[in-house]
Amino acid sequence: MSTESPATRDRILDTAERLFGQQGFSCTSLRQITDEAGVNLASVNYHFGSKEELYKGVLIRRLRPINEERIKLLTQAEQLADEQPVPIRSILETFIRPLLRHATAGSAGGIAFLRLISRDLTDPQPFMTAEMVREIDPLIERYTKVLTKTLPGIPLAELFWRMQFTVGGILYAAAHQRDFERISCGLCRGDDLEGCLRRLIDFCTAGLEAPLSDFAGRLATQSGSDAGPVHP
Amino acid sequence: MSTESPATRDRILDTAERLFGQQGFSCTSLRQITDEAGVNLASVNYHFGSKEELYKGVLIRRLRPINEERIKLLTQAEQLADEQPVPIRSILETFIRPLLRHATAGSAGGIAFLRLISRDLTDPQPFMTAEMVREIDPLIERYTKVLTKTLPGIPLAELFWRMQFTVGGILYAAAHQRDFERISCGLCRGDDLEGCLRRLIDFCTAGLEAPLSDFAGRLATQSGSDAGPVHP
DNA sequence: GATCACTTAAAACAAACGTTTGAATGCATT
DNA sequence: AATGCATTCAAACGTTTGTTTTAAGTGATC
Numbered sequence: 001m002s003t004e005s006p007a008t009r010d011r012i013l014d015t016a017e018r019l020f021g022q023q024g025f026s027c028t029s030l031r032q033i034t035d036e037a038g039v040n041l042a043s044v045n046y047h048f049g050s051k052e053e054l055y056k057g058v059l060i061r062r063l064r065p066i067n068e069e070r071i072k073l074l075t076q077a078e079q080l081a082d083e084q085p086v087p088i089r090s091i092l093e094t095f096i097r098p099l100l101r102h103a104t105a106g107s108a109g110g111i112a113f114l115r116l117i118s119r120d121l122t123d124p125q126p127f128m129t130a131e132m133v134r135e136i137d138p139l140i141e142r143y144t145k146v147l148t149k150t151l152p153g154i155p156l157a158e159l160f161w162r163m164q165f166t167v168g169g170i171l172y173a174a175a176h177q178r179d180f181e182r183i184s185c186g187l188c189r190g191d192d193l194e195g196c197l198r199r200l201i202d203f204c205t206a207g208l209e210a211p212l213s214d215f216a217g218r219l220a221t222q223s224g225s226d227a228g229p230v231h232p
Numbered sequence: 233m234s235t236e237s238p239a240t241r242d243r244i245l246d247t248a249e250r251l252f253g254q255q256g257f258s259c260t261s262l263r264q265i266t267d268e269a270g271v272n273l274a275s276v277n278y279h280f281g282s283k284e285e286l287y288k289g290v291l292i293r294r295l296r297p298i299n300e301e302r303i304k305l306l307t308q309a310e311q312l313a314d315e316q317p318v319p320i321r322s323i324l325e326t327f328i329r330p331l332l333r334h335a336t337a338g339s340a341g342g343i344a345f346l347r348l349i350s351r352d353l354t355d356p357q358p359f360m361t362a363e364m365v366r367e368i369d370p371l372i373e374r375y376t377k378v379l380t381k382t383l384p385g386i387p388l389a390e391l392f393w394r395m396q397f398t399v400g401g402i403l404y405a406a407a408h409q410r411d412f413e414r415i416s417c418g419l420c421r422g423d424d425l426e427g428c429l430r431r432l433i434d435f436c437t438a439g440l441e442a443p444l445s446d447f448a449g450r451l452a453t454q455s456g457s458d459a460g461p462v463h464p
Numbered sequence: 465g466a467t468c469a470c471t472t473a474a475a476a477c478a479a480a481c482g483t484t485t486g487a488a489t490g491c492a493t494t
Numbered sequence: 495a496a497t498g499c500a501t502t503c504a505a506a507c508g509t510t511t512g513t514t515t516t517a518a519g520t521g522a523t524c
Contacts (some may be wrong), residue, residue, distance in 0.1 A: 008501080008502080024256075024258070024355060026256070026258040026259050027258050029480075029481065029482085030481080030482065030483090031480085031481080031482095039502085040501095040502055040503050040504080041482095041483095041503090041504090042483085042484080042485090042502080042503070042504090043501080043502065043503090044482090044483095045482080045483060045484080046500095046501075046502080047501095050482080050483080051482065051483090115355075118354060118355075119354060119355045122350060122351060122354040122355065122403075122404065122407060123256060123347070123350075123351045123354065123355065123407075140415065156416075156419060157416065157419040157420055158431065160412065160415070160416040160419055160420050161405070161412070161420060161428075161431045161435075162431070162435055164401075164404060164405055164408065164412060164415075165401035165404070165405055165431075165432065165435045165436070166401070167404060168400045168401040168402070168403060168404020168405055169396075169397035169398070169400040169401045169404075169439075170400070171354075171400060171404065172354065172396060172397070172399060172400020172401075172403065172404065173393070173396055173397055173400055175354060175355075176396065180392065180393070180396060183372065183392070183396075184388075184389065184392040187388055187389040187392055188389055188392050188393060196393075198445065199390065199393045199394070199397075200397065201445075202439075202442050202443075202444070202445050203393075203394055203397045203439040203440075203442060204397070204439065205442070206438040206439045206441070206442030206443075207401075207434075207435040207436065207438045207439040207442075208435075209438070210434050210435060210437070210438030210439075211434075211438075212434070213430065213433075213434050240471080240472080261510075261511065261512085262511085262512065262513090263510085263511085263512095271472085272471095272472055272473055272474080273473095273474090273512095273513095274472080274473075274474085274513085274514080274515090275471080275472065275473090276512090276513095277512080277513060277514080278471075278472080279471095282512080282513080283511095283512065283513090
């Protein structure tokens with residue numbers, strides 16, 4: 001059983017990943033996928049059952065190894081820290097690097113996957129959320145715990161917010177990396193993975209360990225330009 | 233001319249905003265919009281010409297006043313600073329507050345609009361990008377200039393990246409504000425606009441003015457836990 | 465009261481969608 | 495050579511989609 005005819009199945013997965021990433025789930029038709037993959041229309045339903053199951057397959061195929069590597073790296077970092085708090089930079093790197101690495105390695109659909117995962121988290125497909133929560137919830141728990149230890153001064157609620165901002169920045173950057181080149185008039189290279197990683201870590205580290213502001217009415221009106229720490 | 237029968241047109245706009253925000257452009261059918269709005273199906277094409285034009289109308293209706301207010305507040309902040317650099321916190325507030333304010337004021341579709349704009353920037357509709365670029369490009373230019381003056385130590389390319397991270401964090405937070413309550417087990421309130429604004433500003437301020445890291449090979453391998461500034 | 469522009473109404477249009485069907489194909493095992 | 499099984503294929507299914515058409519209604523102006 002399952003000797004060797006994954007050619008069709010894999011071609012479908014690769015093509016679907018690319019097209020779902022470029023156009024989204026509902027804007028991509030099975031006919032377009034099968035045409036570009038060079039396979040028969042019915043083979044999707046044969047191998048995956050439905051379009052939605054195909055979508056799940058595409059997402060899980062990449063997401064699971066990414067999250068497994070995150071946990072692995074985080075565990076390593078904790079062991080290396082030896083009961084001491086793990087530096088934020090290390091925590092962030094265990095979170096971001098597997099995403100960027102897996103997504104850009106392997107078949108050409110990698111960069112498309114970044115858009116896909118970004119899209120699905122920004123705008124979840126109803127039939128996907130259950131699967132997604134099951135995949136991500138353990139991660140949230142682990143990262144919350146290790147971050148709490150590293151940032152004991154930040155209240156938990158505050159930390160949750162900042163983790164969300166972090167994820168938002170990461171996803172947006174990952175999905176639009178290629179576009180930055182146009183927006184910045186060539187200043188930002190679209191394929192500079194290490195550069196993107198470093199900048200994300202710089203930015204999010206500062207954001208996560210930012211001092212709590214005393215917000216005594218400063219934001220109450222639209223004046224909002226008095227006080228506040230200014231860079232030197 | 234144009235005496236008073238905006239009832240149908242406006243009901244379409246409001247309902248479309250809500251449904252586009254909840255389900256996205258392609259998952260929302262005209263029939264669903266017209267049914268829930270209590271108007272005839274053909275009236276959409278009569279008033280707007282096509283589904284795509286309706287979408288543009290929904291987006292522009294909110295986005296234009298938001299961006300006008302951003303420019304207005306930014307100009308005020310510059311005048312108040314009087315040739316001095318405008319504090320980052322003020323810059324950020326001129327950018328974020330109009331979005332959150334307009335989006336949650338007025339008709340109930342406000343919160344849906346946040347999801348809508350977030351979705352369209354994360355995952356642009358092809359027919360919309362031209363309109364969007366025209367709407368946003370002047371903003372990028374203005375904010376780039378004022379940020380460059382406030383953060384002279386940050387290279388322009390670095391600044392572009394950080395602006396993207398900022399936008400990503402803002403959009404993600406705006407779109408998921410309501411979900412945070414569930415994720416954080418009630419710790420984060422979904423309707424706390426001022427709180428969200430303050431936290432966003434705290435986070436992004438720190439990120440924007442973060443010191444440049446010396447990245448001498450630190451990120452080359454997956455070890456990645458040596459060196460790096462740790463919080464005190 | 466007739467004329468006009470504007471708006472709504474119901475019905476039909478062709479096109480595209482995801483899915484299903486049943487026959488044809490290839491290939492290992494009997 | 496014949497059987498059994500997994501896979502591929504072309505064709506068709508019933509819906510739903512955005513859009514168009516044609517007719518009916520509405521209210522101000524002459």
